[in-house]
Amino acid sequence: xxxxxxxxxxxxxxxxxxxxxxxxxxxxxxxxxxxxxxxxxxxxxxxxxxxxxxxxxxxxxxxxxxxxxxxxxxxxxxxxxxxxxxxxxxxxxxxxxxxxxxxxxxxxxxxxxxxxxxxxx
Amino acid sequence: xxxxxxxxxxxxxxxxxxxxxxxxxxxxxxxxxxxxxxxxxxxxxxxxxxxxxxxxxxxxxxxxxxxxxxxxxxxxxxxxxxxxxxxxxxxxxxxxxxxxxxxxxxx
Numbered sequence: 627x628x629x630x631x632x633x634x635x636x637x638x639x640x641x642x643x644x645x646x647x648x649x650x651x652x653x654x655x656x657x658x659x660x661x662x663x664x665x666x667x668x669x670x671x672x673x674x675x676x677x678x679x680x681x682x683x684x685x686x687x688x689x690x691x692x693x694x695x696x697x698x699x700x701x702x703x704x705x706x707x708x709x710x711x712x713x714x715x716x717x718x719x720x721x722x723x724x725x726x727x728x729x730x731x732x733x734x735x736x737x738x739x740x741x742x743x744x745x746x747x
Numbered sequence: 748x749x750x751x752x753x754x755x756x757x758x759x760x761x762x763x764x765x766x767x768x769x770x771x772x773x774x775x776x777x778x779x780x781x782x783x784x785x786x787x788x789x790x791x792x793x794x795x796x797x798x799x800x801x802x803x804x805x806x807x808x809x810x811x812x813x814x815x816x817x818x819x820x821x822x823x824x825x826x827x828x829x830x831x832x833x834x835x836x837x838x839x840x841x842x843x844x845x846x847x848x849x850x851x852x853x854x
Contacts, residue, residue, distance in 0.1 A: 670846075671783070671834055673836075673842055687842050688748075731838050732838060733781035733783075733793055733836060733838050734793060735793050737790040
């Protein structure tokens with residue numbers, strides 16, 4: 627069974643940092659591109675960042691570029707999101723998301739349950 | 748960047764109705780378009796990829812069509828479990844932008 631379990635969310639002050647983790651199981655992690663998607667309370671979905679299998683193609687939404695860093699450890703079956711200089715508008719549930727396999731870009735077939743990040747003083 | 752829009756933003760329909768949701772890209776994206784369903788309090792679920800390819804396990808009452816800039820998601824006969832917010836997403840190249848969503852409920 628495919629499982630994606632996020633952790634690391636919580637309450638942080640504006641300007642602070644958090645590191646999200648996503649532990650995966652049930653599939654060959656190293657064979658899949660991965661993404662982070664967030665959803666502010668009561669709002670829609672916002673794609674945040676993407677990383678391919680070898681970590682040599684990495685992309686960010688403009689809203690987080692320069693502040694967030696995505697990474698992965700294929701040996702540990704884990705995906706990470708380092709979030710710095712956090713702002714109130716970063717408050718959201720952050721989902722770890724698997725991309726359908728293949729060469730190129732694909733939509734997202736498995737989603738974790740999400741971890742809530744709240745940025746507030 | 749390519750912008751994604753959806754219409755309507757919300758709609759109410761009766762059980763058994765045919766429902767159509769539209770998604771438009773500000774530039775052509777071929778068929779690199781996905782549809783997701785997010786039931787209340789749940790995580791999103793991939794319904795359709797490549798504009799019209801139904802994912803395994805998704806009921807056949809769901810269908811997708813379109814290419815280029817204009818796409819539609821159709822539910823042929825609305826069921827109670829279809830109450831959800833529906834999102835389109837472009838995935839031809841980053842940013843993998845989602846549409847703003849269409850909230851569907853039962854009349």
